[in-house]
Amino acid sequence: DDVLVYTVATNETDGFQRYIDSVKRFGIEPSVLGRGEKWKGGDMRRPGGGWKINLLKTALKQYDGDNEKIVLFTDAYDVMFLGQLSEIVRRFKATGAKVLFSAEPYCWPNVELAPQYPEVEKGQRFLNSGIYMGYIKQIRNLLNKAEIENTADDQLYFTEAYLDKNFREANGIQLDHLSNIFQNMFGVSESLVIKTVENKDAGAEKFYLKNSETNTEPLIIHGNGLSKLNLNYLSNYLPDGVWNSVDGCVACKSGQISLDAVKPDRWPTVYLSVFVQMNTPFLEAFFQKIHKLEYPKNKIHLFVYNTIKYHASLINTFVETHGTEYLSVKQIKPEDGTTEWAARDLSLDQCLAKNCDLYFAVDSVAHLDNPFALKLLIEQNRTVVAPMLVRPGKAWSNFWGSLTKDGFYARSNDYMDIVHDLKKGLWNVPFINGAYLVNATLLKKYDRLQLTYNRQNVDADMAFCRNLRDLDVFMYVSNRVEFGHLINADTYDITRAEPDMYQIFDNEQDWEEAFIHADYPENLNPEKKALQPCPDVYWFPIVTERFCKSLINMMENFGKWSAGKNEDERLEGGYEAVPTRDIHMNQVGWDSHWLYFLQKYVRPIQEYIFTGYFHDPPKSLMNFVVRYDLVNESEHALSQVKYKPDEQPSLRPHHDSSTYTINIALNRAGEDYEGGGCRFIRYNCSVTSTQMGWMLMHPGRLTHYHEGLLVTKGIRYIMVSFVDP
Numbered sequence: 001d002d003v004l005v006y007t008v009a010t011n012e013t014d015g016f017q018r019y020i021d022s023v024k025r026f027g028i029e030p031s032v033l034g035r036g037e038k039w040k041g042g043d044m045r046r047p048g049g050g051w052k053i054n055l056l057k058t059a060l061k062q063y064d065g066d067n068e069k070i071v072l073f074t075d076a077y078d079v080m081f082l083g084q085l086s087e088i089v090r091r092f093k094a095t096g097a098k099v100l101f102s103a104e105p106y107c108w109p110n111v112e113l114a115p116q117y118p119e120v121e122k123g124q125r126f127l128n129s130g131i132y133m134g135y136i137k138q139i140r141n142l143l144n145k146a147e148i149e150n151t152a153d154d155q156l157y158f159t160e161a162y163l164d165k166n167f168r169e170a171n172g173i174q175l176d177h178l179s180n181i182f183q184n185m186f187g188v189s190e191s192l193v194i195k196t197v198e199n200k201d202a203g204a205e206k207f208y209l210k211n212s213e214t215n216t217e218p219l220i221i222h223g224n225g226l227s228k229l230n231l232n233y234l235s236n237y238l239p240d241g242v243w244n245s246v247d248g249c250v251a252c253k254s255g256q257i258s259l260d261a262v263k264p265d266r267w268p269t270v271y272l273s274v275f276v277q278m279n280t281p282f283l284e285a286f287f288q289k290i291h292k293l294e295y296p297k298n299k300i301h302l303f304v305y306n307t308i309k310y311h312a313s314l315i316n317t318f319v320e321t322h323g324t325e326y327l328s329v330k331q332i333k334p335e336d337g338t339t340e341w342a343a344r345d346l347s348l349d350q351c352l353a354k355n356c357d358l359y360f361a362v363d364s365v366a367h368l369d370n371p372f373a374l375k376l377l378i379e380q381n382r383t384v385v386a387p388m389l390v391r392p393g394k395a396w397s398n399f400w401g402s403l404t405k406d407g408f409y410a411r412s413n414d415y416m417d418i419v420h421d422l423k424k425g426l427w428n429v430p431f432i433n434g435a436y437l438v439n440a441t442l443l444k445k446y447d448r449l450q451l452t453y454n455r456q457n458v459d460a461d462m463a464f465c466r467n468l469r470d471l472d473v474f475m476y477v478s479n480r481v482e483f484g485h486l487i488n489a490d491t492y493d494i495t496r497a498e499p500d501m502y503q504i505f506d507n508e509q510d511w512e513e514a515f516i517h518a519d520y521p522e523n524l525n526p527e528k529k530a531l532q533p534c535p536d537v538y539w540f541p542i543v544t545e546r547f548c549k550s551l552i553n554m555m556e557n558f559g560k561w562s563a564g565k566n567e568d569e570r571l572e573g574g575y576e577a578v579p580t581r582d583i584h585m586n587q588v589g590w591d592s593h594w595l596y597f598l599q600k601y602v603r604p605i606q607e608y609i610f611t612g613y614f615h616d617p618p619k620s621l622m623n624f625v626v627r628y629d630l631v632n633e634s635e636h637a638l639s640q641v642k643y644k645p646d647e648q649p650s651l652r653p654h655h656d657s658s659t660y661t662i663n664i665a666l667n668r669a670g671e672d673y674e675g676g677g678c679r680f681i682r683y684n685c686s687v688t689s690t691q692m693g694w695m696l697m698h699p700g701r702l703t704h705y706h707e708g709l710l711v712t713k714g715i716r717y718i719m720v721s722f723v724d725p
């Protein structure tokens with residue numbers, strides 16, 4: 001009852017909210033001075049803050065004549081309480097001091113005063129005015145010692161008072177050199193460690209802060225100066241109770257909202273800005289996922305910035321097809337020549353102009369696989385929050401755990417645990433990109449001079465995050481649920497036909513989604529029986545129609561179909577007994593990709609069907625697309641010649657030089673062509689109703705003598721591999 005806790009905060013920043021959350025946790029009710037007023041204490045980055053002294057002086061007037069109370073003052077934006085007030089007071093009383101200031105390793109703002117400080121054997125020597133406490137009588141003496149201008153420096157004021165030996169001794173002023181209670185972080189962050197006490201009953205562990213140099217456990221921490229990012233890091237675990245490995249992210253539930261209680265027509269309006277500024281694999285899927293977000297389209301303004309000509313038609317098609325469903329659409333096209341920062345700044349302004357409630361930026365590499373991503377982020381209700389997105393199986397993500405001194409990437413201790421979802425929560429981090437939601441109140445509060453993507457010598461994302469850090473805005477990244485993943489655009493080569501097909505190594509998950517048949521897993525389901533259209537000829541759905549079309553396009557684009565002659569310089573022996581008119585995978589630079597496909601998707605089926613045969617990885621030198629073609633029809637009609645001399649409409653009976661052969665239909669029997677199919681002569685059995693994207697698998701030799709049946713109309717394409725020759 002007799003402890004008065006004060007702070008000064010004019011602005012309700014995220015840091016202020018953190019301070020409030022921390023004191024509330026310990027049942028402390030602080031008086032917040034200056035709330036809602038304009039800051040009068042000078043430039044925050046320079047000496048100043050005399051106003052804090054004057055505010056406190058005024059606030060204490062009401063206790064004139066009272067000499068029993070204890071006053072505890074701290075800054076707000078970069079301060080957190082880690083323990084009970086009773087314990088703070090107990091430790092204070094134990095020092096015997098009448099006034100106790102926190103200590104730090106730097107003599108600031110006037111380094112010339114350093115020699116006047118008493119020497120210390122251990123701990124920090126110099127006064128810091130961010131945290132102090134004392135009996136009201138001595139505090140009053142201290143505050144009344146001299147007049148101070150609002151814009152003069154409070155730390156200098158207290159330093160001079162402390163260095164006045166008579167005054168210091170008369171008022172019992174001491175510094176908490178060892179951080180028994182108060183911890184200023186700047187310059188000593190390395191010795192500050194988060195410790196845990198395991199709970200023996202398998203309950204949640206407890207977290208506390210330890211100063212490993214002085215061997216103390218401070219109860220109030222101050223992330224002064226450049227240590228404020230370090231404080232942000234600590235605040236992911238401290239004070240005890242915000243996060244633990246049993247209950248996960250406890251603090252992230254506070255402030256959360258639920259949209260389910262609100263009718264969708266009253267949901268907040270979102271300004272969704274999409275940025276396509278690099279050649280991006282699987283862009284079609286990206287836009288599909290944007291479109292599938294479970295959020296009313298008439299609550300979304302869509303902004304699309306694209307600098308890549310290659311992607312223009314896909315984007316235009318999307319906008320033409322779906323644009324009208326959105327509240328509004330604005331496109332910036334490659335030919336507009338708008339720079340990234342200008343486009344991003346413009347989208348912030350557009351958001352305000354459209355009276356948005358929320359701004360949602362999404363880059364083309366950020367796949368929001370979870371259709372509830374946007375809704376969940378809104379419900380998280382933070383000023384800035386990003387969904388954690390990671391390149392599958394990699395450590396590459398859309399946030400940084402820490403920063404170097406020059407503001408570049410650094411890893412935090414917990415980075416890998418977060419990226420791998422070993423720790424789930426809502427993490428205060430110094431850098432995010434790729435996808436993030438910003439509350440529009442922030443855009444209203446700071447104009448495009450303060451909150452801009454334009455800043456010298458850094459790219460747009462870094463500029464924005466740096467400005468957020470400077471404005472004391474926390475950037476949260478959430479891995480509370482799976483939101484999606486990041487595309488790797490590093491090797492994307494748009495000079496190729498069908499560049500997505502080449503992404504099997506770099507974006508395996510997306511590749512699979514685009515190109516592997518949705519029913520593929522059923523092929524390995526023991527409950528299901530594989531189709532067997534002819535004896536020991538098995539039949540499986542394996543690739544998508546998109547795969548088939550892409551593969552045909554790759555080949556037709558390359559165009560150099562073989563002559564279907566016995567002489568074949570592509571082969572080591574230079575001779576093919578039963579030649580097809582074809583193009584080999586290695587001719588389009590797709591051989592390693594194909595072999596990987598064989599190993600990953602075909603081999604398991606083979607092992608499942610033809611029990612006891614193992615060959616991993618499968619070998620195959622002959623991997624090709626066959627084209628069975630008739631003469632083009634007009635030519636046919638005129639010349640009365642049925643087939644072009646170098647086209648091939650069928651294939652005579654033969655064995656394949658393989659242990660087993662796979663044969664994938666790439667287009668539609670009866671639609672794209674007539675006739676065709678594969679006949680197994682020994683069984684007098686033909687597969688003619690082949691299915692696009694389905695694969696035949698059969699032994700290559702002895703039993704499965706076969707022929708390619710005559711195509712009578714159109715063109716038939718198949719993909720063939722002679723596996724394990």
Ligand SMILES: O=C(O)CCC(=O)C(=O)O
Pocket residue numbers: 580626651656663677678706707708709718720
């Ligand atoms: O046309 C077919 O389905 C058979 C093709 C074939 O046997 C081959 O390319 O070796």
Ligand SMILES: [Fe+2]
Pocket residue numbers: 654655656661706
């Ligand atoms: Fe064959």
